[in-house]
Amino acid sequence: MSDELEAVLRLVSEGRLTAEEAAPIVAALQDKSLLGGRSAAEDKRRAGPAQEALAGRKLRIFVAEHGHAVVDILIPLAAAGFAIDQVPGLSPDHRNRIVEAIQSGRTGPILEVADHGDEVRLTIE
Numbered sequence: 001m002s003d004e005l006e007a008v009l010r011l012v013s014e015g016r017l018t019a020e021e022a023a024p025i026v027a028a029l030q031d032k033s034l035l036g037g038r039s040a041a042e043d044k045r046r047a048g049p050a051q052e053a054l055a056g057r058k059l060r061i062f063v064a065e066h067g068h069a070v071v072d073i074l075i076p077l078a079a080a081g082f083a084i085d086q087v088p089g090l091s092p093d094h095r096n097r098i099v100e101a102i103q104s105g106r107t108g109p110i111l112e113v114a115d116h117g118d119e120v121r122l123t124i125e
Contacts, residue, residue, distance in 0.1 A: 005029050005079075012073055019073035023058075027076040059102070060123045067117040077102060077124065089113070089120060098122060 008025050011017035059080040063071035084090065084098055094111055101110040101124065111122040 013071060019075075023074060023076060026079045029079070057107075058125045060121075060125055062119070062121040062123075064117070064119040074125070 005026065008017065008022050008029070012019060012022045057077040058074045059077050061071060061073050061075065062069065080098075080102055084095055090098075094113070098110055107124050109121065109123050111120065113120045
């Protein structure tokens, strides 16, 4: 994960930046890392249908501790790979299920884990 993306996610978790304010920043950082110096048109040609299917879709990450929401963020689906690694308590199996759901084009809840007032919920919108 890039230092810039980590800084943005930290600002959101600290409440200094809203999810709505962070979303375009995260998308721009994702575009920057994907482009690698290529033009946007060239990148779109290389991305193909799989990347186009992600366009405009979002991943909602909701985390509650002791019954109180601590994270509720909406992230462009194209940048979700970066964000998934920041969700506390995800096992490799959960991560694989999330990646498969994103790649398959699913919509709706893809992961819900709850335990004694702690909760992690991921939804593709």
